[in-house]
Amino acid sequence: xxxRNHFELLGLPAVFDLELTDLTARYRSLQQQLHPxxxxxxxxxxxxxxxxxxxxxxxxxxxxxxxxxxxxxxxxLQGMTTDDDNDTRMQPEFLMEQMELRESLADLHRHDDPRTxxxxxxxxxxxxxQEKIAAFRRAHARGRDGLDQARNAMREMQFVDKLRREIxxxxxxxx
Amino acid sequence: MALMQISEPGQTPDxxxxxxxxxxxxxxxxxxxxxxxxxxxxxxxxxxxxHLLPSVVRYGAEHEPVVGYEALEAARxxxxxxxxxxxxxxxxxxxDVRRLGQSLPYRFTAAATVVPRIVxxxxxxxxxxxxxxxxxxxxxxxxxxxxxEIRDAVITVPAYFDDAQRQATxxxxxxxxxxxxxxxxxxxxxxxxxxLDRRPEGVYVIYDLGGGxxxxxxxxxxxxVFEVLATAGDSALGGDDMDHVVAxxxxxxxxxxxxxxxxxxxxxxxxxxxxxxxxxxxxxxxxDIVRPDGSRWQGTLDxxxxxxxxxxxxxxxxxxxxxxxxxAGLKTGDIDGVxxxxxxxxxxxxxxxxxxxxxxxxxxxxxxxRVVAIGAAIQADILAGNRPDGDLLLLDVxxxxxxxxxxxxxxEKIIPRNTPIPVARxxxxxxxxxxxxxxxxxxxxGERELISDCRSLARFELRxxxxxxxxxxxxxxxxxxxxxxxLSVSAREQSTGSESHVDVKPSYGLTDAEIEVMLxxxxxxxxxxxxxxxxxxxxxxxxxxxxxxxxxxRADGETLLSAGERASIxxxxxxxxxxxxxxxxxxxxxxxEALEAAxxxxxxxxxxRSIREALTGHRLDEVARxxxxxxx
Numbered sequence: 001x002x003x004r005n006h007f008e009l010l011g012l013p014a015v016f017d018l019e020l021t022d023l024t025a026r027y028r029s030l031q032q033q034l035h036p037x038x039x040x041x042x043x044x045x046x047x048x049x050x051x052x053x054x055x056x057x058x059x060x061x062x063x064x065x066x067x068x069x070x071x072x073x074x075x076x077l078q079g080m081t082t083d084d085d086n087d088t089r090m091q092p093e094f095l096m097e098q099m100e101l102r103e104s105l106a107d108l109h110r111h112d113d114p115r116t117x118x119x120x121x122x123x124x125x126x127x128x129x130q131e132k133i134a135a136f137r138r139a140h141a142r143g144r145d146g147l148d149q150a151r152n153a154m155r156e157m158q159f160v161d162k163l164r165r166e167i168x169x170x171x172x173x174x175x
Numbered sequence: 176m177a178l179m180q181i182s183e184p185g186q187t188p189d190x191x192x193x194x195x196x197x198x199x200x201x202x203x204x205x206x207x208x209x210x211x212x213x214x215x216x217x218x219x220x221x222x223x224x225x226h227l228l229p230s231v232v233r234y235g236a237e238h239e240p241v242v243g244y245e246a247l248e249a250a251r252x253x254x255x256x257x258x259x260x261x262x263x264x265x266x267x268x269x270x271d272v273r274r275l276g277q278s279l280p281y282r283f284t285a286a287a288t289v290v291p292r293i294v295x296x297x298x299x300x301x302x303x304x305x306x307x308x309x310x311x312x313x314x315x316x317x318x319x320x321x322x323x324e325i326r327d328a329v330i331t332v333p334a335y336f337d338d339a340q341r342q343a344t345x346x347x348x349x350x351x352x353x354x355x356x357x358x359x360x361x362x363x364x365x366x367x368x369x370x371l372d373r374r375p376e377g378v379y380v381i382y383d384l385g386g387g388x389x390x391x392x393x394x395x396x397x398x399x400v401f402e403v404l405a406t407a408g409d410s411a412l413g414g415d416d417m418d419h420v421v422a423x424x425x426x427x428x429x430x431x432x433x434x435x436x437x438x439x440x441x442x443x444x445x446x447x448x449x450x451x452x453x454x455x456x457x458x459x460x461x462x463d464i465v466r467p468d469g470s471r472w473q474g475t476l477d478x479x480x481x482x483x484x485x486x487x488x489x490x491x492x493x494x495x496x497x498x499x500x501x502x503a504g505l506k507t508g509d510i511d512g513v514x515x516x517x518x519x520x521x522x523x524x525x526x527x528x529x530x531x532x533x534x535x536x537x538x539x540x541x542x543x544x545r546v547v548a549i550g551a552a553i554q555a556d557i558l559a560g561n562r563p564d565g566d567l568l569l570l571d572v573x574x575x576x577x578x579x580x581x582x583x584x585x586x587e588k589i590i591p592r593n594t595p596i597p598v599a600r601x602x603x604x605x606x607x608x609x610x611x612x613x614x615x616x617x618x619x620x621g622e623r624e625l626i627s628d629c630r631s632l633a634r635f636e637l638r639x640x641x642x643x644x645x646x647x648x649x650x651x652x653x654x655x656x657x658x659x660x661x662l663s664v665s666a667r668e669q670s671t672g673s674e675s676h677v678d679v680k681p682s683y684g685l686t687d688a689e690i691e692v693m694l695x696x697x698x699x700x701x702x703x704x705x706x707x708x709x710x711x712x713x714x715x716x717x718x719x720x721x722x723x724x725x726x727x728x729r730a731d732g733e734t735l736l737s738a739g740e741r742a743s744i745x746x747x748x749x750x751x752x753x754x755x756x757x758x759x760x761x762x763x764x765x766x767x768e769a770l771e772a773a774x775x776x777x778x779x780x781x782x783x784r785s786i787r788e789a790l791t792g793h794r795l796d797e798v799a800r801x802x803x804x805x806x807x
Contacts, residue, residue: 009786010790026790029792033785035570036658037557037569037658040356042723043723043724043778045771056599058596059598
């Protein structure tokens with residue numbers, strides 16, 4: 001509507017590395033100004049604009065605070081397609097590792113101490129995520145030349161993120 | 176009813192004058208109205224000094240609906256025409272009613288209406304109309320106390336209420352002549368009442384066990400901003416259920432059959448409630464019950480037995496408490512305080528259990544029955560513009576995921592629960608047949624995978640799709656949830672840019688047309704002149720818009736507008752002022768639209784400037800971060 005992208009709305013340069021505390025501070029300042037409650041006595045136009053802007057702001061904040069979604073969004077801004085349905089080429093080693101981690105998760109109930117085993121899986125997955133984030137950062141910093149590699153790293157981040165959520169769900173079940 | 180104050184020409188009311196707005200807690204067992212008087216929020220009593228209004232409405236063929244204590248008294252001998260706990264039926268469909276049916280003594284119409292209707296001596300009534308009667312009484316109470324017409328209200332709803340339940344609440348307000356400034360979540364209202372907003376920061380649990388609903392919410396406060404981090408609960412669990420198990424125990428002990436008549440059951444429920452309340456102070460209470468055959472049963476109920484009876488109900492609150500902590504990724508040690516809301520939290524066993532779950536004692540300074548209404552009144556005062564310096568902002572989240580029906584009767588989530596609102600999400604759809612010009616979309620709310628396990632919100636038919644080969648059309652449907660948690664939908668065909676027509680058919684709600692009819696009926700009923708009332712409302716709305724634009728012009732007219740732009744807005748303002756004094760409603764509407772149109776760019780510029788201003792304090796950070804990154 002206003003044609004601002006997520007970074008522009010929050011007054012930030014379109015880069016991968018963001019200070020989360022600064023991002024949150026900006027989000028809150030903008031909420032204070034834009035939220036529909038701030039325009040309860042305004043005209044219909046005021047209230048409509050407030051609603052649309054706050055919805056955009058929430059979307060921007062939710063996207064940028066999460067490294068996986070931020071990476072994907074950056075690539076989209078740079079004109080890359082990020083729909084992963086048809087093109088899922090991945091490094092064989094990465095896929096092997098993913099399969100192994102998933103199998104361990106599925107076999108958890110057969111383990112003597114499922115909680116400890118799950119905690120180990122969780123920390124391995126977290127390390128993997130940090131590796132993929134670092135890979136994305138390196139590739140993305142190379143500009144145009146690095147975009148394809150950055151996209152691969154981002155897809156791997158999405159895979160790991162999905163695994164992370166499945167681990168969370170299992171943690172809930174065990175709790 | 177007090178007459179609205181109409182200003183003489185040229186004597187526009189002072190825009191800074193106090194605008195009355197009330198906070199209303201529309202509860203399952205009782206309701207309250209509160210307002211801020213002389214800077215202090217207080218609940219308003221009736222003529223006999225009673226603050227609580229039982230949420231009970233009695234209909235009769237010969238008289239106006241009776242609301243409150245009088246209706247509650249009549250429940251015993253006229254159970255079928257006396258509607259209690261109507262909140263449980265808000266936004267509910269025929270299936271829900273069938274499920275709840277066993278615990279409700281009313282007769283529902285056999286007709287397959289979308290909104291279930293209760294058969295009463297005064298005709299059929301929907302839950303929305305019954306709630307509107309309660310709101311009307313509260314509104315009149317406030318008008319009598321303040322000596323002014325009241326239109327604006329903040330009404331509280333359980334944080335867990337879905338779209339249909341929120342919409343039903345808003346519709347009830349509209350029927351009662353109230354303008355909803357905001358539907359406020361009850362836990363947020365409770366936190367505001369306790370002034371937690373004035374604390375530096377913290378994470379708070381709001382444990383709300385009311386008459387018919389249980390909610391537990393985690394609120395985080397940081398720099399004057401409240402965020403609902405997570406919310407869970409059970410919209411069919413509360414103090415009423417405690418009364419039911421106690422009544423069942425009495426029936427068992429006294430040998431009363433389960434199919435006893437409605438009047439007797441209502442009486443037993445009341446005895447059960449009194450016993451429960453007495454046991455918050457005493458350790459034992461004696462009971463004296465008259466059986467259907469006229470014989471008596473006398474016995475005693477002690478606190479241990481009560482606690483044993485209600486333990487399963489209290490235990491049902493534990494899992495939602497754990498779930499909010501998990502959803503927010505927090506541990507009990509992260510909690511800075513626990514607030515108790517709802518009359519059922521007076522039960523000592525509930526307090527003990529809550530202290531156990533969160534490893535700390537709860538705040539109990541404010542009457543748990545009034546705390547929500549008090550918070551709502553504070554928020555209403557802020558939204559009415561009476562506290563220009565107040566920077567309290569309440570941020571909420573979507574309580575339940577929104578999804579659409581996909582192949583195989585499954586739900587695909589479009590907006591997950593706990594997403595901050597307002598929110599807008601677009602989803603693309605396509606056609607599956609050549610030349611297909613319409614598409615049916617079914618929106619549901621809930622966490623389960625099967626559509627049949629979720630709540631059906633609405634079915635939309637997208638029409639007017641240009642005929643194309645299958646899969647060529649790209650229809651972008653935008654789902655928008657506002658600050659009240661209410662959904663609206665718009666759609667656009669992408670390849671041709673043509674707007675698709677969206678027909679909203681709420682699954683369990685009333686259509687606008689139905690509400691109009693009810694409004695007309697209720698006005699005729701109250702012997703009010705419909706056109707006079709409509710004109711009065713049009714004039715109030717016109718004045719509001721004009722005052723809003725004038726205030727904006729005073730603040731930013733100089734800096735954001737050229738002389739020419741300013742002149743055209745001034746002209747539209749003056750025209751609206753002139754027209755609003757007359758009696759032509761259509762002309763007032765046209766003049767309002769003209770002013771909205773003339774000031775649209777100005778509104779946009781003001782928002783843009785707000786964005787720049789909000790970010791000015793952060794400029795230095797930005798510059799600092801554009802310097803070379805020291806990290807490897």
